[in-house]
Amino acid sequence: NIGTIHIKTGNYDEAFNSIESSISIHKKIKNHGGLGAAYNNLGYLYELQEKTEEALKFYLLALEEDKYIENSLGMSGDLNNIAGYYKKTGDFEKALFYYKRALEVNRGLMHIEREKKDLKNIIDLLGSMGRSDEKEIYEKALEELEEV
Structure with a gap:
């Protein structure tokens, strides 16, 4: 995913935009696997920025999606x-x-x-x-x- 590339290069604003776009698309097409991965990536991005409460929120959402599809x-x-x-x-x-x-x-x-x-x-x-x-x-x- 492009968001993870931006994370690795330290371009957090672009990473955020890319991940948000990915979340929107996965929600529209009801792709729970993609949504779980995107939520996890967003959680990781927040963790890197030391926004721990936000990170937890998205890690929990990722867990819900992965449970839903038994991933x-x-x-x-x-x-x-x-x-x-x-x-x-x-x-x-x-x-x-x-x-x-x-x-x-x-x-x-x-x-x-x-x-x-x-x-x-x-x-x-x-x-x-x-x-x-x-x-x-x-x-x-x-x-x-x-x-x-």
Whole structure:
């Protein structure tokens, strides 16, 4: 999508216009997959601009669209983005909840690389929370997964 190209080049105004246009088109043609991706891109753009509340709003909209069409891969990305928001804002319990949901989705998909990423996110978060016993459980799961 052109919006993501503008994001990568740092042209945020053009990115915003492109993504807004994409959202409008996807709404008209009822393309939920495209709409979910566009909402996710807009959330990412807001996150880069440190507009965290707006970012969360669009990550949640992306999750709704991906759920609607049962796009599990998209959902796992959305869940990770939502978890990242809560981690940044210091709500570690909510972040942990969403990271664990992403892990469940990726296990269902048998997407090992994403599972590893989810486990690392959970381990890091549990470490920040001082929950070493629970952290060890996830470290063991990661070790087992890396042996595969």
